Amino acid sequence: MSLLDELRLPAGPVDLRKYDTNSAPGVGVDKETGKQVLAELGPTLIELQTKLFASKESDDPRRVLLILQGMDTSGKGGVLKHTVGLVDPVGVKITSFKAPTEEERAQDFLWRIERAVPEPGYLGVFDRSHYEDVLIGRVRGLAAPEEIERRYGAINDFEKRLADDNTVILKCMLHISPKEQKKRLLARLEDPTKHWKYSPGDIDERQLWDSYQEAYEIALERTNTEYAPWYLVPSDKKWYRNLAIGELLLETLDRLDLDWPAPRFDIAEEKRRLEEDTIS
Numbered sequence: 001m002s003l004l005d006e007l008r009l010p011a012g013p014v015d016l017r018k019y020d021t022n023s024a025p026g027v028g029v030d031k032e033t034g035k036q037v038l039a040e041l042g043p044t045l046i047e048l049q050t051k052l053f054a055s056k057e058s059d060d061p062r063r064v065l066l067i068l069q070g071m072d073t074s075g076k077g078g079v080l081k082h083t084v085g086l087v088d089p090v091g092v093k094i095t096s097f098k099a100p101t102e103e104e105r106a107q108d109f110l111w112r113i114e115r116a117v118p119e120p121g122y123l124g125v126f127d128r129s130h131y132e133d134v135l136i137g138r139v140r141g142l143a144a145p146e147e148i149e150r151r152y153g154a155i156n157d158f159e160k161r162l163a164d165d166n167t168v169i170l171k172c173m174l175h176i177s178p179k180e181q182k183k184r185l186l187a188r189l190e191d192p193t194k195h196w197k198y199s200p201g202d203i204d205e206r207q208l209w210d211s212y213q214e215a216y217e218i219a220l221e222r223t224n225t226e227y228a229p230w231y232l233v234p235s236d237k238k239w240y241r242n243l244a245i246g247e248l249l250l251e252t253l254d255r256l257d258l259d260w261p262a263p264r265f266d267i268a269e270e271k272r273r274l275e276e277d278t279i280s
């Protein structure tokens with residue numbers, strides 16, 4: 001079974017407690033082997049992603065959008081470094097969504113998201129996303145309940161428009177345990193090179209763990225569609241998380257059945273011109 005099938009979240013109500021955050025489904029390898037397997041995915045990943053980038057030269061409208069969502073310390077940055085870092089950055093557009101600016105707050109919540117949608121040929125990556133507006137927005141009461149309710153439908157409509165516009169959406173929830181989060185937060189405090197990644201507010205948000213899990217369960221259930229399904233990635237094991245996203249991305253690109261675009265020039269004529277070129 002492919003990981004796209006193995007990790008795809010079933011339709012219907014979601015109970016995150018039923019999913020083992022420390023498991024490694026679908027790979028059958030240990031940590032060291034898993035790291036090696038990920039490295040070996042690199043050449044195939046970069047070839048497929050380069051084909052996607054080159055496809056815009058033949059006016060192919062397709063693009064891929066990888067959405068990474070998860071609790072603090074779940075490893076979005078690690079995925080960007082170890083997995084997305086395997087492909088050619090020229091054809092990648094990474095957007096890291098922080099708290100909205102004053103200008104962004106004056107618009108609909110999807111305004112800044114739509115501006116970040118990748119162009120044809122690109123692999124777009126969202127580090128956090130429009131889902132923050134139904135997660136922290138719900139938990140922290142940053143919007144009225146009726147507005148939160150409206151946003152689930154708005155998200156589905158938005159993603160349907162993207163899918164209809166030749167965008168393949170790969171939504172991954174990086175699922176970690178509270179125990180593992182605590183371990184990673186402590187590691188940041190013990191390492192001076194990671195203090196910049198730590199915020200006292202991380203502990204405040206941690207106290208709302210159960211509320212965030214409930215918000216995730218509602219969001220996952222309400223936005224798990226055929227055109228933009230969710231994939232639940234166990235993320236207590238960093239090596240597995242990185243490998244799983246790599247496999248999901250590779251399968252997604254492979255299913256596009258990409259090929260190199262045909263040249264828009266006469267190859268024989270260009271060879272002749274070069275052969276006659278006297279510049280040395």
